[in-house]
Amino acid sequence: MKSLDSHIETVLWTPDQITSRVSDLATEISADLSHLTDPPVLVGVATGAFLFLADLARHIRLPVAVDFIRAESYGSGTESNGCPKVSSDLKLDVNGRHVVLVEDIVDTGSTVSRLIEYLESKGASSVSVATFLDKPSRRKVQFELLGNGKFYRGFECPDHFVVGYGMDFAELYRNLPYVGVLKPEHYKCQSP
Ligand code: 5GP
Ligand code: MG
16 A cells, blocks of 8 residues: 555645644633533544544643544535434533534534534533634534534634545545645545
8 A cells, every 4th residue: 555645735734733733722722611610521523533632632631521422424525415413422411511522624514513403402501612624615504602612723724625633535544644635636536
């Protein structure tokens, strides 16, 4: 097999840039959470948020619980089907708890919107969203945060389909330590 790096056309954010931004975000989130009396729950949206959640959580020096949820909206292509479903439930009970939903990327907004509704239905007292990337130019669904929740984002992403740092194309590239855009031929071909 050839190196994954050879599939990348452009690197948008390097590992150093990511580390520095995630640490700043964690500092901001920690300051906002520090007044809480009960530990909040960081809910990672699997699978894409796994590296971001791991890095963010390591920089938050407050007691937090961690859980994962899964919402399916993408197949192996690059366009959302617009109606994500919760396909893997939380293990923890979030009733009466403050939740920080941790996402890899907010694109049309339909996944985050659906998950906020879901967490509200489970009794969360507030829902903040921490997304590593945000593509505001692609937004179709405007979502409201719950309670006194806040929106945190690592970087604003241009309108490209990106991979790496947890994000995939056809379940590959998640393990790249940077974020980049694939060479066009790899968006067509499904095996490396
Ligand atoms: P939304 O529901 O906001 O349209 O999309 C959210 C999900 O679509 C993200 O959590 C992510 O899994 C996937 N997604 C959106 N844009 C991209 C992208 O540029 N690259 C990758 N790999 N996934 C994306
Ligand atoms: Mg995602």
